[in-house]
Amino acid sequence: MSPFPEHGRTNDQRSAEDLAAQAGRMLTNLRVSKMDPEELGPLAEAEARAVMVDRLAVARPGDVVFGEWCPDDRARLDADRVWFVDPLDGVRSYVTEGRPDWAAQVALWEKGPDGVSGITACAIAMPAYGRVLTGRGATTYQPISIIRGPRPGPLVPPREDDRLRIAVSEAGPPEFAEELAQQLDASLVRLGSGGGKTATVLEDECDVYIHTSGHHQWDSAATVGVVQQRGLHASALDGSELRYNTEAIEFPDLLVCKPELADTIISAVAQYL
Incomplete structure (x- = not known):
């Protein structure tokens, strides 16, 4: 049995998409600040984490939020709902001008009443595509008109053969x-x-x-x-x-x-x- 909801987008799924989108948009704007890469990486991670954690604290105050800043937090093991957050995936790429291969990720794990536990909501913001990737398709979230700086485009060149x-x-x-x-x-x-x-x-x-x-x-x-x-x-x-x-x-x-x-x-x- 799958833990994924069978019908439509749940409120949690919408929240996951919104969180990833907001973090991705903030990171995109911050990236053109021309800061020193050694300063930009830690600042960007902290700001993106704040976007996700603060919004979850308001929208889902009873849920546990888990990420690399609290690896020893064991409260999650007894929780029914845990948000796994990776606010800036690919810091090295993010601080390198022109690199499109970085992301913002969020997922919700739930303990089901029937004993089936797993990821029930999830989203990956890919500013290079201008979209949030989800299990039900890609949600456009970042119109070109609000992207500051050049749009990198696809992550890899088009295929040249069928290998x-x-x-x-x-x-x-x-x-x-x-x-x-x-x-x-x-x-x-x-x-x-x-x-x-x-x-x-x-x-x-x-x-x-x-x-x-x-x-x-x-x-x-x-x-x-x-x-x-x-x-x-x-x-x-x-x-x-x-x-x-x-x-x-x-x-x-x-x-x-x-x-x-x-x-x-x-x-x-x-x-x-």
Whole structure:
């Protein structure tokens, strides 16, 4: 049984979309301030976090909000509702002029009355696209007229052939990435943020996203929620389920791909695990 609502957009889903949109818009405007990158990154993260946390405190005062600023908060383990927040995903890309691969992410985990728990609302703001990506499609939130500075456009160049495209981390790609690409006759696309790499699969710019350098629950909750709601595949690299609001806050790896490719990728990477 899936924890996702079966009918329409819930108030929580609208809240997730609004939170991601507001953070994305604020970050877009702040980015053109010409601050020193070493100052811009921490300031932008703090401001985006304040946007999300403050608004949730007003709109959902009884819910727990969880992110990298409070990794040891154990109140969430007894809570029925937990918001996983990643206010600025891809700081290195964000502070680099012209880089589009950064995002703002938010997801709600709920404990269901029937014992089924999971992500029930989620959104990934991708200012490069001018949209918030959700499990039910893409919500336009940022008309060009209010975007300050140049609009970067798609995250990766258009496809030139029908080879598989595998998105990997620019800073820490899988050690087996090149060998796997050769084995599958695939091309590698190196990007910064997890939300950005996820977006390339959601937007059909890439077919697979593989991550092996670890990720926290707040890093991937929105990714897994949006991907699974879209009917795509999201799991650990061995195919096992990623379960949120558990004791351990970090996962070792992540696989996002089109569902018809899941078995092929899981089988191909098994030799490296």
